[in-house]
Every structure is written in structure tokens, then in C-alpha cells.
Amino acid sequence: MNHESVNPVPIKHRFFTPGVIVLVIIALNGLVFLMGRFFFGLGAVTNLNNQYPWGLWIGVDVAAGVALAAGGFTTAALGHVMHREEYHAVIRPALLTAMLGYTFVAFGVFVDIGRWYFIWHPLIMWNGNSALFEVGICVMIYMTVLYIEFLPIFTERFIGKVNLPGLLSALNKPADKILRFLDRGLSKTMFIFIIAGVVLSTLHQSSLGTLMVIAGPKMHPLWQTPVLPLLFLLSAVSVGFPMVIFESLIASRSLKLRPEMHVLSRLGSMIAPLLGIYLAFKIGDMVIRETFVYLGELNTASVMFTIEILFGVIIPLRMFLSPKVLKSPPLLFTASALVVFGVLLNRINNFVVAYTPPYSAESYFPSFGEISVTVGFVAMLVLAYRFVVLNFPVISLPGKQTAQPTKYSIRGVEK
Amino acid sequence: MSGKSRRDFLKKTAIIGAGVTGLSASPAKAAPKNILSADRMGVLVDTTVCVGCRNCEWACKDAHDLPAGELFSYEDRKPMEFRRRPDHTALTVVNEYSRGKNSNLPVDVKVQCMHCDQPACVSACIVGAFSKQENGAVIWDTDMCIGCRYCLAACPFQIPAFEYDKALDPLIMKCDFCFDRTKNGKLPACVAICPVEALTYGPRSELIKVARNRIKRNPDRYVDHILGEHEVGGTSWLYLSSKEFKELEFPDLGNNPAPGVSESIQHGIFAYFVPPVSLYALLGGIMWIAKRRKELKEEEHV
Ligand code: SF4
Ligand code: SF4
Ligand code: SF4
Numbered sequence: 001m002n003h004e005s006v007n008p009v010p011i012k013h014r015f016f017t018p019g020v021i022v023l024v025i026i027a028l029n030g031l032v033f034l035m036g037r038f039f040f041g042l043g044a045v046t047n048l049n050n051q052y053p054w055g056l057w058i059g060v061d062v063a064a065g066v067a068l069a070a071g072g073f074t075t076a077a078l079g080h081v082m083h084r085e086e087y088h089a090v091i092r093p094a095l096l097t098a099m100l101g102y103t104f105v106a107f108g109v110f111v112d113i114g115r116w117y118f119i120w121h122p123l124i125m126w127n128g129n130s131a132l133f134e135v136g137i138c139v140m141i142y143m144t145v146l147y148i149e150f151l152p153i154f155t156e157r158f159i160g161k162v163n164l165p166g167l168l169s170a171l172n173k174p175a176d177k178i179l180r181f182l183d184r185g186l187s188k189t190m191f192i193f194i195i196a197g198v199v200l201s202t203l204h205q206s207s208l209g210t211l212m213v214i215a216g217p218k219m220h221p222l223w224q225t226p227v228l229p230l231l232f233l234l235s236a237v238s239v240g241f242p243m244v245i246f247e248s249l250i251a252s253r254s255l256k257l258r259p260e261m262h263v264l265s266r267l268g269s270m271i272a273p274l275l276g277i278y279l280a281f282k283i284g285d286m287v288i289r290e291t292f293v294y295l296g297e298l299n300t301a302s303v304m305f306t307i308e309i310l311f312g313v314i315i316p317l318r319m320f321l322s323p324k325v326l327k328s329p330p331l332l333f334t335a336s337a338l339v340v341f342g343v344l345l346n347r348i349n350n351f352v353v354a355y356t357p358p359y360s361a362e363s364y365f366p367s368f369g370e371i372s373v374t375v376g377f378v379a380m381l382v383l384a385y386r387f388v389v390l391n392f393p394v395i396s397l398p399g400k401q402t403a404q405p406t407k408y409s410i411r412g413v414e415k
Numbered sequence: 416m417s418g419k420s421r422r423d424f425l426k427k428t429a430i431i432g433a434g435v436t437g438l439s440a441s442p443a444k445a446a447p448k449n450i451l452s453a454d455r456m457g458v459l460v461d462t463t464v465c466v467g468c469r470n471c472e473w474a475c476k477d478a479h480d481l482p483a484g485e486l487f488s489y490e491d492r493k494p495m496e497f498r499r500r501p502d503h504t505a506l507t508v509v510n511e512y513s514r515g516k517n518s519n520l521p522v523d524v525k526v527q528c529m530h531c532d533q534p535a536c537v538s539a540c541i542v543g544a545f546s547k548q549e550n551g552a553v554i555w556d557t558d559m560c561i562g563c564r565y566c567l568a569a570c571p572f573q574i575p576a577f578e579y580d581k582a583l584d585p586l587i588m589k590c591d592f593c594f595d596r597t598k599n600g601k602l603p604a605c606v607a608i609c610p611v612e613a614l615t616y617g618p619r620s621e622l623i624k625v626a627r628n629r630i631k632r633n634p635d636r637y638v639d640h641i642l643g644e645h646e647v648g649g650t651s652w653l654y655l656s657s658k659e660f661k662e663l664e665f666p667d668l669g670n671n672p673a674p675g676v677s678e679s680i681q682h683g684i685f686a687y688f689v690p691p692v693s694l695y696a697l698l699g700g701i702m703w704i705a706k707r708r709k710e711l712k713e714e715e716h717v
Contacts, residue, residue, distance in 0.1 A: 038582060039582055040580075040582055041578075041579060041580050041581050041582040041585065042579045042585070043579030043580040044580070044582075046579075048564075048579060049579065050500065050502055050567060050573070050575075050576045050577060051500075051573065053564035053565075053567035053568050053577065054564065054568055077698070080702065081698050081701055081702045081705070082701060082702075082705050083702065083705035083706050083708075083709055084705075085709075112563075113561050113562045113563045113564075114561075114562025114563075114564065114577060114578075114579075114581075114585040115560060115561050115562035115584070115585065116561075116562070118559075118560070118561040118562075119561060121541075121542045121559060121561050122541055122542055122561070125542035125543055125544075125559055126542075126543065127446055127447055127540060127541060127542060127543035128446050128681070128685070129446050129447075129538045129539075129674065129678050129681060129682075130538065130539055130540060130541050130543070130565070130681075131539075131677060131680075131681055132539065132541040132563065132565045133541045133542070133543075134681065134684075134685070136541055191699075191702060194702075195695055195698045195699055195702065196695070198698055199691055199694050199695045199698065202694065203684065203691055206684065207681075207684065210677055210680050210681060210684075211565075212568070213676050213677040213680065214535055214538065214539050214568075214569045214673060214674055214676075214677040215568055215569060216535075216571060216668075216673055216676075217571070217666070217667070217668065217669075218568075218571070218573075226676050226680065229680055229684070355568075357573050358572075358573050358664075358666040359498075359500050359573055359664070
């Protein structure tokens with residue numbers, strides 16, 4: 001083997017730092033408002049009403065959450081489907097982000113729907129015409145797939161190390177057997193799940209874009225277009241790698257590790273073309289529908305649209321074209337963060353800013369409670385991520401040569 | 416790589432593909448009831464006749480077990496000073512606008528669900544709780560609803576309302592065309608109570624003829640437009656007016672059915688599951704080739 005070997009290990013670092021304590025407080029604050037939502041109803045905590053049925057939670061927790069978890073399927077496509085092993089070091093962190101990301105998307109849906117105890121209804125009550133139905137089903141299946149993809153990391157952590165306390169220790173041997181059995185079965189079939197994950201992702205990433213098409217003229221023409229599903233898919237694909245770089249650099253900073261610049265800059269060099277395609281479609285759509293006239297007016301919509309395109313797409317696109325940016329961690333971080341910001345803003349724009357219902361007395365702005373819950377979810381996600389990388393082999397330490405076979409090779413076709 | 420494992424790989428891919436296609440038949444059919452009967456009923460609202468007595472508001476609440484108060488309390492004109500929208504406490508409301516052409520009287524407009532012929536709510540609802548019934552009513556099954564409020568986001572007339580203040584069992588609420596009454600041949604409660612016959616209940620096709628006739632006989636009284644005849648593909652409730660409908664705050668919607676674009680996108684992506692399955696096969700192929708190429712390279716090196 002002449003490529004760099006990957007060596008994911010549980011990172012040795014203490015869990016609590018001052019920053020972590022701040023996150024815990026933010027998370028607790030979110031939980032308080034969540035309790036308010038469940039005891040007193042959506043109206044008590046949110047600014048939603050009959051004119052504005054969807055707000056921050058759908059725009060950010062769900063729509064942006066799904067988009068920003070796109071690192072999972074884009075790296076899987078690159079590393080496993082195209083079999084570029086040099087990228088294997090980033091696959092596990094991306095997989096973890098996707099898994100946690102979708103978990104919190106599910107929480108987001110759960111707290112936003114008014115009749116949460118019926119969240120399982122779409123499983124047995126189908127409406128093939130509904131974009132929301134498709135998003136819901138795909139997200140549910142994909143989340144399961146992500147957990148299956150993560151299982152090998154779990155088995156790897158515990159095989160040969162099962163050590164149950166006290167009386168349960170009698171179960172050590174059988175537990176180990178089960179893990180080994182799982183592990184063997186999984187390595188033979190994993191490619192099925194990996195491909196399924198990529199297919200499911202392309203489906204629901206685009207269908208998220210179809211969601212607001214039915215709102216028709218209620219949505220500002222700068223965003224309302226029949227190609228929304230394509231734009232959503234392209235933007236999700238182009239935010240996948242920036243998100244991986246973004247979190248990898250944050251994680252290495254926070255856990256005092258050397259950033260994996262050789263992998264990250266190579267990932268970074270692929271972003272410009274992806275962003276370019278997205279931008280081309282976005283501008284093409286604008287030219288064909290002649291919506292640029294709305295940019296001449298000065299209002300929230302035109303300002304938000306300009307910020308989204310300029311800071312979220314054009315500037316980072318230019319940055320990713322420069323070799324200097326690709327080699328410098330701070331610049332690479334900035335460029336990636338801009339793309340992440342751009343897609344986040346795009347989803348907020350699509351679901352909140354662009355939505356102008358016909359009879360609203362005043363426009364919607366999220367309440368303190370809504371913001372608290374959203375920020376709280378983000379804090380919880382970061383905490384969960386930290387817990388997992390400290391306890392499971394997710395992050396690879398660069399340089400070490402204890403090559404472990406990657407669990408994601410296509411075992412079915414091995415020699 | 417041995418021939419056996421290669422076959423294995425292809426076989427597994429094929430099985431998955433077949434499995435997914437097998438599912439395809441049912442979801443394609445899995446859509447809620449959406450009947451467009453030629454005899455569907457409708458209501459013609461003649462805003463030039465309506466006197467704004469708000470008796471229909473009372474009757475509607477009374478027929479739906481909502482707190483209605485005393486009928487005489489509706490003589491109070493105070494609410495007419497505001498613009499109101501139907502919500503979970505009132506499935507229909509009457510708003511008042513300044514006078515129309517050739518008249519000194521203000522224009523009163525009763526607002527409720529339009530019972531679209533191509534309803535966006537039916538198309539959108541994630542669990543298919545909404546349905547368009549044979550008699551024209553667009554109703555929904557509360558027991559299915561998960562409270563996602565996609566129907567609110569989808570409805571072009573911004574009609575469905577949600578009980579935001581209930582922690583448990585919040586409901587979607589809107590005019591149900593008095594389905595429990597109309598399915599048994601009774602009049603909708605609002606139509607039955609209207610003292611001036613501003614509301615006419617009947618087969619939609621007949622109502623359109625009636626409306627055309629009224630416009631023809633009184634061209635000075637009406638604008639030449641039956642709202643709902645063509646809007647968003649047609650609605651069961653139809654309006655006549657002495658003023659442009661835009662001035663009465665009806666949204667400017669065009670004649671294309673609201674769910675049209677979104678449904679064709681959905682059906683395009685999912686045309687009998689062919690696109691997803693092809694994508695699956697394509698990715699499987701790429702994966703296999705990439706892996707194979709790598710192995711060949713490594714064999715060369717040895
Ligand atoms: S007006 Fe709205 S709620 Fe009523 S049928 Fe049409 S789409 Fe559905
Ligand atoms: S709120 Fe209920 S009725 Fe409306 S779309 Fe969601 S599940 Fe359907
Ligand atoms: S048809 Fe029935 S539900 Fe609809 S507004 Fe009239 S009384 Fe109310």
C-alpha cells in the first residue's frame with residue numbers, strides 16, 4: 001500500500017473545557033424553551049401563526065441541517081464509490097457529522113410538528129404527490145443507513161474489549177461474538193448501504209427544494225423557481241466538502257491535533273468547480289426568468305439575496321481558486337466557513353425570507369424561544385460530536401503507521 | 416478478484432434494484448382521494464347582495480360546535496372595522512370594503528375555504544389527510560394529521576388554520592363545506608341562514624350559468640369576472656363582485672392549478688422509481704470499476 005494509511009483512534013483529551021461549559025449552558029437554555037413548547041404549545045414559544053406556519057425551526061434545524069450534513073454522502077461518494085482512498089481520513093468524521101446532523105434534524109421535526117406523537121404516521125400513510133412525504137421517508141431511511149454505516153466503528157471499538165461490570169461480565173463472551181458476527185456481516189454488505197445512502201441523499205436533498213414550489217406566488221420570485229430542486233441538490237453537493245474542512249479544522253484546533261492539511265487542501269481544490277456549477281445554474285435561472293429586475297429594488301429580499309450570492313458563493317469561489325488559500329489553514333477555514341454560511345442563509349432565505357403570505361399583518365421574525373432552541377440544538381450536536389470522537393475511533397491521527405483495514409472497502413469484491 | 420465474488424456483487428446490486436422497483440407500484444398509487452365529479456356542488460357568493468349581517472359566522476360556529484355566542488350579538492359592527500381571517504375560532508368571517516361601482520353601499524365579502532378543484536392542500540399533506548370529495552367538499556381526517564402545517568404553507572388562499580395554543584391535540588381547522596350536512600343533501604349552515612340569499616348552493620356548472628346571467632342582465636352592477644371559475648384551476652366556491660377582486664384582497668393567482676408544477680417535479684423524480692434505481696445501478700457500476708482499476712494497478716506494481 002503506497003497511499004497514506006488511516007488510523008482512526010479515540011482522541012485522548014478531557015471532555016470539559018471552558019468552551020464546553022458554555023455549550024452546556026446554551027444547550028440547557030434550549031431545553032427550557034423546549035419544555036415550554038411541549039407543555040404550553042407551539043404558540044407559547046414561537047412567533048408562528050396561520051400566515052407564517054413555518055419559521056426558523058423548519059428553515060434552519062431541518063432544511064439547513066440536512067444541507068450541512070451533506071458532507072456524509074459527498075465524501076462517501078468520493079471515498080467509497082469513486083474509491084479514492086486518500087480521502088478515507090475524512091470519511092469517518094463526515095459520517096459522524098451526518099449521523100448526528102440527521103439525528104438533530106429528526107429532533108427538529110419532532111418539536112416543530114404540532115402532533116408529534118403521530119410522527120410515525122407517514123410510515124403507513126402515504127401521499128406520493130407530497131414533496132414533504134418524500135423528504136420525510138427518505139430522511140428516515142437515510143438516518144437508518146447512517147447508523148448502519150456507523151456500526152463498524154462501534155464494533156471496532158468494542159471487539160475484544162467488551163468488559164461489562166459485575167454480574168453482566170458473564171455476557172462478555174457472547175457480546176463479543178455478536179459484535180464479531182455483526183462486523184463480518186457488515187463488511188460484506190456495507191457497499192449496499194453506501195450506495196443507498198448516496199441515492200437517498202440526492203433524492204431528499206433535491207426534494208427539500210420542491211417543498212416550497214407549491215407555495216407558488218407566496219414565495220418571492222428571486223427564489224421561487226421550478227428548478228429549486230436542482231439548486232438545492234447542487235448547493236448541497238457544493239457545501240459537503242467545505243463543511244468537512246470547516247469542522248475538521250475546528251476539531252483539530254479544539255482537540256489540539258495537527259490539521260490534516262494534505263487531505264483538506266486536496267478536498268478544497270474540488271470545491272471551486274462544484275460551486276461554479278451551482279453559481280452557473282443560479283445565475284442562469286435568474287437570467288432566464290428575468291428576476292434580476294428585483295435586485296434593483298432595495299428591500300430585505302434583494303439584500304438577502306445579494307449577501308447569499310456574494311458572500312456565500314462568489315467570494316469563496318474566488319478564494320478556492322487560489323493555491324495560496326488551499327495551503328493556508330486560516331484562509332481555507334474562512335473560505336469554507338463562507339460556503340457554509342452561504343448555504344445556511346440560502347435555506348433561511350428560501351423558507352423564511354422569501355415566504356410572503358398574502359394576509360400577514362406583520363412579517364415573521366423568530367422569537368427568543370425559537371432561537372434558543374435552534375442554538376441549543378447546535379450546542380447539543382457539538383457536545384455529542386465531542387463525546388463520540390473522544391470515545392470512538394473516528395478521527396485519524398496523521399503520520400502514524402498502524403494501518404488498519406478500512407471498514408468501508410468493498411468487501412464483497414475483495415480478493 | 417475471483418469471478419464468484421464479482422457475481423456476488425452484481426447479484427446483490429440487482430436484488431436491491433429489484434426490491435426498490437417492486438415497491439414502486441404502490442407509492443405511485445398512494446395518493447389521497449381527489450375526485451373531480453362533474454356534478455360537484457358549489458356556492459355562489461354574490462357580494463353585491465351580501466349585507467354583512469354576519470349571521471353566517473354564527474351559523475357556521477353553531478354547526479361546528481364552536482363557541483358562537485348569541486345571534487343578536489353579531490349585529491355589532493365593530494369587527495367590521497378590522498380585516499379578519501378565518502381561524503380556529505371562526506371558519507368563516509365577513510370583511511367590509513369601501514363601496515363598489517354604481518352603489519352607495521359598502522362591499523361585504525364572506526371568506527372561507529374555496530374548495531379548490533385542484534386543491535394544493537390535498538396534494539401537499541404529508542400523510543394524505545386531505546381529500547376532495549365527490550360533492551366538491553375538500554375535507555380532512557384529523558386523526559391522520561401530524562400537525563406539520565404544510566397545508567398552511569401550500570394553500571394559495573391562506574385558509575387552513577392551526578391551533579397554536581394547544582399543547583396536546585392541536586387541530587387543523589377550516590371550512591369543511593359542512594360536509595356532514597351536505598353529504599346528506601342538507602344546505603351548508605351559512606347558506607341556510609343567509610337572510611338575503613347572497614349565497615346560492617347548487618351544482619357548480621349551474622352556478623356558473625347563473626353568475627353569467629346576472630352579469631349579462633346587470634352589466635352596471637358587476638365586474639365581468641366570476642372569481643373561482645378559472646383561478647388555480649377552478650374552485651367550488653365562486654364570487655361575484657362590483658369591484659375588482661384585487662381590491663377585495665383576493666390574491667392574484669393565475670389559472671394554473673396550484674399543485675401542478677410541484678407534482679410534475681415529484682412524478683419526474685420518481686417516475687416508477689426508474690431514476691433512483693438507475694442512479695443506484697450507475698453508482699454501483701462506478702464503484703465496481705473504480706475498485707477494479709485500483710486492483711489492476713496494484714497487481715501491476717507487484
Ligand atoms: S382554499 Fe386552500 S384549503 Fe381550501 S381547498 Fe383550496 S387549497 Fe385547500
Ligand atoms: S398539518 Fe396535518 S393536514 Fe396539514 S399537511 Fe400536515 S399532516 Fe396534513
Ligand atoms: S360551508 Fe359550512 S363550514 Fe363552510 S363557511 Fe359555510 S357554514 Fe362554515
